[in-house]
Structure formats: structure tokens, C-alpha cells
Amino acid sequence: MNALSLLALPLSACIAAPVHAAGGVVPVAVGRPSALEQAHAQALDSFRRARFSEAYGRFIRLAEAGHPASARYAIWMCENGSGLFGVPWDCAPEELEDWAFVARSMPAMPAARAAPAPRTPARPVPRR
Numbered sequence: 001m002n003a004l005s006l007l008a009l010p011l012s013a014c015i016a017a018p019v020h021a022a023g024g025v026v027p028v029a030v031g032r033p034s035a036l037e038q039a040h041a042q043a044l045d046s047f048r049r050a051r052f053s054e055a056y057g058r059f060i061r062l063a064e065a066g067h068p069a070s071a072r073y074a075i076w077m078c079e080n081g082s083g084l085f086g087v088p089w090d091c092a093p094e095e096l097e098d099w100a101f102v103a104r105s106m107p108a109m110p111a112a113r114a115a116p117a118p119r120t121p122a123r124p125v126p127r128r
Helices: 011-016 035-048 052-064 068-085 093-104
Strands: none
Touching: 035 052, 035 068, 052 068, 052 093, 068 093
16 A cells, blocks of 8 residues: 555555555555544544634543543533633533543553553673
């Protein structure tokens, strides 16, 4: 699979695709996005179309449903509402706490993207 054919794949397939030792990307079977992921994509689309109130409402609903990425967007929009959007978004401190909890519950990274295991440091060389 070459780089141009990757453009036709969903982003999740490109991110999760393991890299072959020879430098090529091995195709990965990608399932259908979950209902939460589809709703998150709609919220992002609303944001990109500058429909900020709509996007914020969608992110809130998704955060309350337990979607970590949406929770991070909801927190960010709440904290920056007045400065960036000219609107002080409606969010209570307890909501921010709930969303922060959800935001920290990021799903585990796929093995292909996991960070390498830490290396054992070399033994120190004695000074003479």
C-alpha cells in the first residue's frame, strides 16, 4: 500500500496501521466506528463549520456518556469560551470535575503505537 492509497482510508486505519519492517504500511482491517465515535466526528464537524454552540453541546453530551476526547474538548471550550468564542459557556465546577475524570480515562493505546519499553541504564563506570 503506498502513501497515496492511505488517503482513501479512514484516519483511524492510518493511525492504527503497523509499519512493516521494510518501510511499507501493512493494511489493517478497520471495523465500523462506534456510535460515540460517529457522534464525536459530528461534533468536530460542527466545530470546523464554526457552529460552536452546537459543537459544545455535542461535546458535553459525549463527555457525559464517557467519551474522553469529547470531554477534553468540552473542558477546553468551557475554559476558553469568553476569550475565543465571545461566549461564557455554561459549565459548573462539578461538571468540569466530571469531564476531567472522563478525559483522564483515555483508552489504552494500540500495541502498534505504544511507547517502547524503557531501556535499562548502563552501569556507571567507576572513576579512578
